[in-house]
Amino acid sequence: MLLALVLQFAAIAASPSVSPVSAALESEESRCDRFEVVNDEFGDLHLKVLRNAQTNESVSIIYDFGGRIEEIQLRSKVTGKLKSVIWTHDRNATSVRENGSWRGQILLPYANRVNKGIYEFEETFYRLPIADFDRHHAMHGLIYNRTLTVVDQMAGDDGAVVILGYNFTGEDLGYPFLLEVIFTYSLRSEGFFFKVRARNVMERDPLPFQVGWHPYFLVSVVSEAIVTFDRSTLWNHVDVSNNSNVYSDLIPTGLTHLWDNFTRGTPIGGTMRHPTFYDDESKATKPPQLSRHFVTSIYDPVTSDVTVLRQEGLAFPFLHVYTGAAGSFGVQAVALEPMSGMADCFNNMNDLIVLNGFESWVGEFSVRLSD
Template sequence: MTGTKAIQLRAGQSSLTLYPALGGMINALEFATPQGVRNVIDGVAPGELPHNPGYRSAVLFPFPNRLRDGRYQFAGKRYQFAVNEAATQTALHGFLHRTEARVVGQEQTAEAHSITLSYACKAEPGYPFAVDVELSYTLRAEGALDVELTVTNRDAEPIPLGTGWHPYYTLGCDLAECHLQTPDIQRCAIDDRMLPTGDYVADQRFSAPTLLGDTALDNCFALDGSVEGEQCVRFFNKSAGFGLALWQRTGVHGMNFLQLYTPPERQSLAVEPMSCGIDALNTGEGLQVLEPGQQYQGAFGVRLIKSV
């Protein structure tokens, strides 16, 4: 694996550093803010890149979040992933984060720089299906990054899947000084293994811009899947005078779930768009099933807020 080989995109004063062999991991994203050019991604040190212990800014496939005991059943067959989170005895975040990609397209103008990565997956332990995953990143000079994800079933049989993105955003200050605002959301109730109980609770803590203070989050939320189009989380710092709009496309077969996480060091916030809930290969919550030749498409990204 050539996981430490980076590709850099540039558009105006915006720049992006990504690693095709690490699930399209983004380790830096710079925008021209009112305080100057700032990196808004909390990445990892060069020595941590090959294993990326926090799955930072990688695309997650064929499931995000946790899978109970690493196992599931589909179409009458049992499948087993390696358990890679000892504390919860679950499998975490699939395998795309360690899969090599090919660069299949790149285009640059004065306003935007785009790149397309292609992952051909087959015979993976726990997921022995033939499937292509294509990621298209478009960096924009005005301060935006758009990501489009396309999954194509190349198998002779139907396949199940879920996907997500795992970015950690930073505004260059402690979370206590930052505000958060979310769309209408329902919080997924979880047990002591961080697995869903099947219940959802309305959560209005951030329906208006709210100072994070010492709030701790490690929760999955369901968005209103009847909304066809973009739904957006706003994360900003009034003292710095800027923030980020973190969007995902929802609707039928949309990215209708969201994970929010405050790391212990509290210098960044993970805002993770997902197509499904926790343990979706077992619960079916948001699970996508593709017939042979069928595609799934998801979209998400980030835009600079220049005035707060």
């Protein structure tokens, strides 16, 4: 039933005559015997919660602050108990609005960094708002504090779905393009699934686009955790200035090199307070058309839980690893960020998505617990 529901929603979202602002279901809820979509709030923020009523697994989405994925709770394959998968804001609305760590945020129409906030597209220069004031870069997109519209929702016997939509109207500083985005959040017995669809609603003009996600996956001790990239492909490290993830502006130099840091099956290393520091981007070398999905796992040796991030290879060939949460925020978590294009792709053009008039793009990733 849920598959048919998702296909029906996909058809609705693909219709050029349907706008994300054409429907609003903020106050409604949906329930069946096994799955439900219910409302929640903390502070002045409002959430849609997808819940498995039998297992109590859930996914919480803040739809009036960028559609960020606030919480994922799944049942451990090891203990059978609920496990918080990602770092949350602990129901602190002020923390959400301060946005100090970008946790859980969907990043678009650009992800990661744009050098000095300036880029050229179609022989015109644009200046984006600065978000990293230390390095003076634009960062992580424009949707993080926007209110999304609840386009549709449904609970069935095999899952719960919420669809959110947003229209860029061309009024954003540095992004004068008409872009429609549709987010589909699904909770099933297999785990959490997310799909993003972007559509250029201009008839003739092209537009640039990039998308990513910024989750922090919780572990017991970062230094002991083992991150393993998909071994069906080799991985290129994206080099940055000074060949350093600390003494650098974190803008790609254009060079890459093969590396196997996350295919060895070894712990991240370092200490509990100061794990080995990674703020590094990689790209799969295998043609994404030949690999439908790339699977990255985080093994927690303390609990024996395995968290699995599955990203669509054709849409999300990049993966950024950040282990600085322990030192910067005092949280034992590893950020694994799937991205559609390289950092600063608005300038280096490496996998920048260019949508022509009325053209669409779709990408998907998912999260589950394994044993």
